[in-house]
Amino acid sequence: xxxxxxxxxxxxxxxxxxxxxxxxxxxxxxxxxxxxxxxxxxxxxxxxxxxxxxxxxxxxxxxxxxxxxxxxxxxxxxxxxxxxxxxxxxxxxxxxxxxxxxxxxxxxxxxxxxxxxxxxxxxxxxxxxxxxxxxxxxxxxxxxxxxxxxxxxxxxxxxxxxxxxxxxxxxxxxxxxxxxxxxxxxxxxxxxxxxxxxxx
Amino acid sequence: xxxxxxxxxxxxxxxxxxxxxxxxxxxxxxxxxxxxxxxxxxxxxxxxxxxxxxxxxxxxxxxxxxxxxxxxxxxxxxxxxxxxxxxxxxxxxxxxxxxxxxxxxxxxxxxxxxxxxxxxxxxxxxxxxxxxxxxxxxxxxxxxxxxxxxxxxxxxxxxxxxxxxxxxxxxxxxxxxxxxxxxxxxxxxxxxxxxxxxxxxxxxxxxxxxxxxxxxxxxxxxxxxxxxxxxxxx
Numbered sequence: 001x002x003x004x005x006x007x008x009x010x011x012x013x014x015x016x017x018x019x020x021x022x023x024x025x026x027x028x029x030x031x032x033x034x035x036x037x038x039x040x041x042x043x044x045x046x047x048x049x050x051x052x053x054x055x056x057x058x059x060x061x062x063x064x065x066x067x068x069x070x071x072x073x074x075x076x077x078x079x080x081x082x083x084x085x086x087x088x089x090x091x092x093x094x095x096x097x098x099x100x101x102x103x104x105x106x107x108x109x110x111x112x113x114x115x116x117x118x119x120x121x122x123x124x125x126x127x128x129x130x131x132x133x134x135x136x137x138x139x140x141x142x143x144x145x146x147x148x149x150x151x152x153x154x155x156x157x158x159x160x161x162x163x164x165x166x167x168x169x170x171x172x173x174x175x176x177x178x179x180x181x182x183x184x185x186x187x188x189x190x191x192x193x194x195x196x197x198x199x200x
Numbered sequence: 201x202x203x204x205x206x207x208x209x210x211x212x213x214x215x216x217x218x219x220x221x222x223x224x225x226x227x228x229x230x231x232x233x234x235x236x237x238x239x240x241x242x243x244x245x246x247x248x249x250x251x252x253x254x255x256x257x258x259x260x261x262x263x264x265x266x267x268x269x270x271x272x273x274x275x276x277x278x279x280x281x282x283x284x285x286x287x288x289x290x291x292x293x294x295x296x297x298x299x300x301x302x303x304x305x306x307x308x309x310x311x312x313x314x315x316x317x318x319x320x321x322x323x324x325x326x327x328x329x330x331x332x333x334x335x336x337x338x339x340x341x342x343x344x345x346x347x348x349x350x351x352x353x354x355x356x357x358x359x360x361x362x363x364x365x366x367x368x369x370x371x372x373x374x375x376x377x378x379x380x381x382x383x384x385x386x387x388x389x390x391x392x393x394x395x396x397x398x399x400x401x402x403x404x405x406x407x408x409x410x411x412x413x414x415x416x417x418x419x420x421x422x423x424x425x426x427x428x429x430x431x432x433x434x
Contacts, residue, residue: 003286010244011272025247027272034405034429037296039412039422083249117422145409183295197293 051168093136108171255325313403
C-alpha cells in the first residue's frame, strides 16, 4: 500500500551503533515484558523432566539432576518479540540444544517443543542448532512468569518460539504449526525478514 | 509497570482515542495490527497490535488506543491523527483470545485491569447481539472512576453482572471493592468451578498473574483461563 501518514516519524532516538542490531519494525525496551496465553504453570523440580520423543530410535527423558549435570554456558544475546519490542545484550544461563541432543540419531526435519500448560511451538532442526534450554537470566534463576524452571531460548527467531515452561521436544518428519502458528502467526518467525503473521 | 507510570507522568485528560475505521467484514477476532508509515523520505514505519473493541455484529471496526507517554505510535494516533487520515490496517491476527457465543457458550467470566477491558467489551457486545441468555460477569479493576474506559456504555448495559474495584481512589460514598484483585475477591465474584465458566483475563502483567493464579487455586482448570497481558509496545 502507498499510505503515508502525515507527520509521523521516529520519536525515539536510536544509537547508531545499535541501529544495525534492531530488526525492522522493532523498538528497544528497558524492561522484560511478559506475554502468555494462560495462567503461569508452577512445577516442583522433583517432578520436572524433559522428554525427547517422536522420530527417535530411543526416546530419552532427563530429570532435573541429569539436566543440571549437562555442561552449561553463560552468554549474551538480543531478543525480539513479535509485539515489536526488542531487548539487547540480555545475559542467559543454559544448556545448548546441541549439547542436549548430542548422539541423537534422527531423520527428523523439525521439532515441536511442548510446555506445561499445553503451549507448543514448531522449529526446523537447523534452528534448533542455535537454541538453548535456559534456566537463568541476568545471573538469577528464571522467574515463574518468564518460564521457570526452564524455557527454550531461540534468540534468532521471534520470542514466541522461545517456549516458556518447556518440557520436551517431539521430533517430526516434516513441519507442523504450533500454538501461535495455528492462530495467525508465521510458521518460522525470522525477525530480520519480518515474518510476523500468516502471509508474511 | 513502566507503561502505566509513563502515562501517569504525562497526566492530563484525553489520553485515549478511538481509531474508528470503516472496514466491513474485518471485525471477527481479537486484534488488528495498525501500521503507520512515515513519508518515504524518512524511510520509517512502525506497526503495533491493538485489541479490537467492536463485536463481529458491529458494522464498524473500533480500536481503542491508550496513549503511552513515551510511546511512538499511540501519541500519534491520539494527538496527531485527524478524521479522514488513512491507516494501513492488517488483521485480524491472533485467533486465541476470542469468545464465540455459539461455539464456546457460557457462563462467561471477564476480568479486566485498566484498558484490558477493551477486548472484553467486544465480547460483551457480541454476547448482547448473539446470545444474551449467556450468564456473564465482568470484574473491572481501575485506579479510579475517571480511569474506567467505556464507563457510560457499561453503566447503561444490562443483562450481565458487573463488579468494580478501585485501586487508588474511590468515588464518594463507594461501598464496593477498593483494593487490588485478590483471591478473596475472585472467590466472591467468580462463578463456581463446577459451573465451568469460560474465563478471560486481560490487563497489566501483575493483574493477570494475580488473577489467573488465584483462579487456578480456586479450582478453575487452567485450560479454561485465557489471558492477555500488556507489554509496553508503545
